[in-house]
Amino acid sequence: MKKNEKDDSETSRLLGGQNASRHVQLETDSVPDVVTYGSATDEQTEQVVSDTETPAEEEGFSCRRASKRQILSFICVASLNFSGYCYYSVIAPFFPDEAIKRGASQTVVGLIFGCFAVVNFLGGLVFGKYLTAIGSRFMLTSGVFVGGSCSVLFGLLEYTEGTTFIVFCFAIRSIEALGVAGFQTAGTAILTHAFPNNVATVMGSLEIFTGLGLMAGPPIGGVLYDLGGFKTPFMTMGGLLLCCCVFVTVLIPPQPDEQEGKTDVPLLSFFKIPAFLIACGLAIMVACMLDYIDPVLQPYLIKEFKTSPVRIGLMYLLWAAIYSILAPAWGRLADKKKWVPIMVPLGMLVTSVGTLILGPSPLLTDYVHILPK
Numbered sequence: 121m122k123k124n125e126k127d128d129s130e131t132s133r134l135l136g137g138q139n140a141s142r143h144v145q146l147e148t149d150s151v152p153d154v155v156t157y158g159s160a161t162d163e164q165t166e167q168v169v170s171d172t173e174t175p176a177e178e179e180g181f182s183c184r185r186a187s188k189r190q191i192l193s194f195i196c197v198a199s200l201n202f203s204g205y206c207y208y209s210v211i212a213p214f215f216p217d218e219a220i221k222r223g224a225s226q227t228v229v230g231l232i233f234g235c236f237a238v239v240n241f242l243g244g245l246v247f248g249k250y251l252t253a254i255g256s257r258f259m260l261t262s263g264v265f266v267g268g269s270c271s272v273l274f275g276l277l278e279y280t281e282g283t284t285f286i287v288f289c290f291a292i293r294s295i296e297a298l299g300v301a302g303f304q305t306a307g308t309a310i311l312t313h314a315f316p317n318n319v320a321t322v323m324g325s326l327e328i329f330t331g332l333g334l335m336a337g338p339p340i341g342g343v344l345y346d347l348g349g350f351k352t353p354f355m356t357m358g359g360l361l362l363c364c365c366v367f368v369t370v371l372i373p374p375q376p377d378e379q380e381g382k383t384d385v386p387l388l389s390f391f392k393i394p395a396f397l398i399a400c401g402l403a404i405m406v407a408c409m410l411d412y413i414d415p416v417l418q419p420y421l422i423k424e425f426k427t428s429p430v431r432i433g434l435m436y437l438l439w440a441a442i443y444s445i446l447a448p449a450w451g452r453l454a455d456k457k458k459w460v461p462i463m464v465p466l467g468m469l470v471t472s473v474g475t476l477i478l479g480p481s482p483l484l485t486d487y488v489h490i491l492p493k
Contacts, residue, residue, distance in 0.1 A: 192373055196368045197310060206360075207358075209337030212432070216229050228286060257306070271358030274296070331447055332444050338434070340356075
């Protein structure tokens, strides 16, 4: 009898342990709630979370080790960089002369070029502050759509002249700059999130496509202008950007944008940081160096040497090719060797010397007499 009671108690103990083990297993297998963003479903969001936490991010930037999410993010943003900068530079070989023919002065042409940079700068500040509220994926796709639509509208300015032409040039370029600022800001955020430990290397690699866009834009603009006139380059590049919009909408993975719970830092507080002020100053100087020549070089070459738009485009190709080749190397040096304190003053020195020689500057011809006029 006692033996039977002992067996029954042993059986109950085993069954109780199995039930407890099953209960623990059920709790372990339960899936926690995941916050979704935009139109992403629960399955998509779980995939985003699982893809984000990959060893590839910890090991470094490599196509062989990169996850599908990382590869898609880089391909999409790189294609946008190429298309955007290709469109940005496509007007250089022909627009200044066309604008002068339609009643714009040389100063107004310079302002048309400059308004893009001003609006792009201010738009980048605003979009950066509200990126998490808007969503990086939506900002990316909507920015590309706005940029492509403005490109098509700019081509229609072929049928306007005088004040109407000038006013719509400023308006369309300003709206386009907002679109470009949107997809540039969102693209940078997406890649920074995808490659948190290799930001400089990834951004340097991204500059290859920036350089390719700047390199391909002027020759393409010159050829298209010769083939179909003023509107053809803008219609073509606008169509390319709109195609990229569809391409990015389909392929870019949903972005978590997980910034909830973090302190919202006022934008003006960044201007109290010396490193931030130095970076802003350098960015302004580089933008001026890249853009100051656009309104003046093309009319000068046509006036003095009767240069065709195609040949002018090929001249722009040279420096863009060198830029695209060296940019990833500088990015890798900044990431691996930490040579930023050396690279910044060295780059400024080389840029200053090249700018003085380009004219050449009166400092070298009239005062120092190093170069002939």
